[in-house]
Amino acid sequence: MDSRTVALIRTTFKAVAAEDGGSERLSSSFYSILFTDYPAIRDFFPAAMDAQRDRLVHAISYALERLEEPDQLLPFLAQLGRDHRKYGVQPAHYVAVANSLKSAMRQFSGTEMWTDEVDSAWDEALELISNAMISAADKETTPAAWAATVVERREVLRNLAVIRVQLEQPMEYAAGQYISVQVPARPRMWRYLSPANPANTNGEIEFHVRSVLGGWVSPAMVSHTAVGDQWMLGSPLGGLGVPRNTKRKMLMIGCGTGVAPLRAQIMAMAQRRVNPNVHLFVGGHHPCDLYDLQVLSQLAVVNKWLTVTPVTESDENPWWYADSGEPRPELPGLEPRMTGQIGKVVASYGPWSDRDVQIVGSPSMVQTTKFRLMAAGTQAKSIRHDPLF
Numbered sequence: 001m002d003s004r005t006v007a008l009i010r011t012t013f014k015a016v017a018a019e020d021g022g023s024e025r026l027s028s029s030f031y032s033i034l035f036t037d038y039p040a041i042r043d044f045f046p047a048a049m050d051a052q053r054d055r056l057v058h059a060i061s062y063a064l065e066r067l068e069e070p071d072q073l074l075p076f077l078a079q080l081g082r083d084h085r086k087y088g089v090q091p092a093h094y095v096a097v098a099n100s101l102k103s104a105m106r107q108f109s110g111t112e113m114w115t116d117e118v119d120s121a122w123d124e125a126l127e128l129i130s131n132a133m134i135s136a137a138d139k140e141t142t143p144a145a146w147a148a149t150v151v152e153r154r155e156v157l158r159n160l161a162v163i164r165v166q167l168e169q170p171m172e173y174a175a176g177q178y179i180s181v182q183v184p185a186r187p188r189m190w191r192y193l194s195p196a197n198p199a200n201t202n203g204e205i206e207f208h209v210r211s212v213l214g215g216w217v218s219p220a221m222v223s224h225t226a227v228g229d230q231w232m233l234g235s236p237l238g239g240l241g242v243p244r245n246t247k248r249k250m251l252m253i254g255c256g257t258g259v260a261p262l263r264a265q266i267m268a269m270a271q272r273r274v275n276p277n278v279h280l281f282v283g284g285h286h287p288c289d290l291y292d293l294q295v296l297s298q299l300a301v302v303n304k305w306l307t308v309t310p311v312t313e314s315d316e317n318p319w320w321y322a323d324s325g326e327p328r329p330e331l332p333g334l335e336p337r338m339t340g341q342i343g344k345v346v347a348s349y350g351p352w353s354d355r356d357v358q359i360v361g362s363p364s365m366v367q368t369t370k371f372r373l374m375a376a377g378t379q380a381k382s383i384r385h386d387p388l389f
């Protein structure tokens with residue numbers, strides 16, 4: 001796609017979505033056009049559309065930002081296309097979505113900005129996106145969705161559960177990837193979760209799920225999941241992972257359940273003969289939030305290439321956290337716990353210029369940590385994280 005076409009698309013999208021309240025108006029209008037012009041498509045979406053609306057605009061801007069970087073964009077679209085098979089999406093649905101998005105964009109751009117050239121530029125971009133998704137879905141031979149039975153639910157904090165599922169058929173995912181999940185209590189409300197263990201031939205996956213206050217799905221996952229529940233899983237997504245034979249040292253930073261995909265990668269690396277040094281910073285607000293230290297300690301003890309530093313913002317546990325009062329045994333293999341905001345703590349070590357960096361956590365944690373590292377001299381191109389939606 002030539003740079004003029006890309007510039008036209010970006011300018012119109014920015015003009016519409018960057019205005020105050022613009023992205024909400026765009027997504028509302030897009031869905032009302034889509035559901036009016038193609039009513040059968042409504043059944044693919046959940047009854048409550050609020051979270052869905054935000055995701056659409058984030059996903060479009062993520063794709064538009066990468067129009068000139070095909071080596072990043074095309075694999076992302078291919079994964080998305082494979083994942084969309086779980087909805088039973090057909091090529092005609094892509095046409096419906098593209099037409100509705102263009103109509104919504106045209107409506108808010110106004111006739112002066114929406115020239116014939118802009119119209120063609122949008123056609124070109126939407127065709128590229130649809131074709132990449134459709135062709136990846138067509139070529140895929142794995143199931144459109146995996147059925148999984150919950151075999152264990154363990155509450156490790158009052159708002160965080162470790163949930164283990166058994167797939168009917170094993171799934172090949174790379175450690176560090178994430179998967180969209182649908183639970184029976186919230187039909188059609190798919191949410192992303194990151195396996196905390198590498199793929200295995202038994203088809204066992206462990207998820208760490210935090211209940212987000214006011215969220216539609218995560219509170220149900222944490223509180224209402226029972227052994228025997230049937231979950232559905234989409235195709236694996238995401239590009240985190242440590243390539244085999246890499247010599248670059250790694251810096252991994254994970255907060256809360258963000259530790260899950262990092263732990264999965266470390267476990268996968270532990271099965272290799274040679275690994276680069278990895279420094280993992282694992283963060284939480286309070287010491288009790290570091291729910292997985294026992295496993296990380298065991299991994300650090302047996303893998304000399306791994307350094308684990310726990311970081312918390314506070315030295316105290318919250319008043320509602322009741323433990324036995326007994327002094328906790330020191331966990332071997334871990335560096336002393338540091339106190340402070342995780343990005344600030346990690347950046348205080350220097351620019352980490354010899355490292356590939358992965359950051360996993362809430363969108364605000366990822367943005368702040370990235371900002372802190374870049375301010376300390378880490379190059380943006382060395383930093384990876386999942387899309388923030």
Ligand SMILES: Cc1cc2nc3c(=O)[nH]c(=O)nc-3n(C[C@H](O)[C@H](O)[C@H](O)COP(=O)(O)OP(=O)(O)OC[C@H]3O[C@@H](n4cnc5c(N)ncnc54)[C@H](O)[C@@H]3O)c2cc1C
Nearest residue numbers: 051191192193194208209210215216217218257362386389
């Ligand atoms: C790549 C990726 C991997 C993920 N892996 C995991 C995982 O392994 N374990 C896990 O528990 N969650 C994970 N999540 C988050 C998860 O997919 C949901 O977004 C989260 O559980 C909230 O869903 P909800 O339906 O409860 O909230 P929604 O109803 O979707 O949102 C309710 C409100 O909460 C806010 N919100 C949404 N997510 C978060 C968040 N993470 N932190 C703070 N506020 C938020 C929203 O902005 C909104 O205002 C991952 C997300 C992504 C993008």
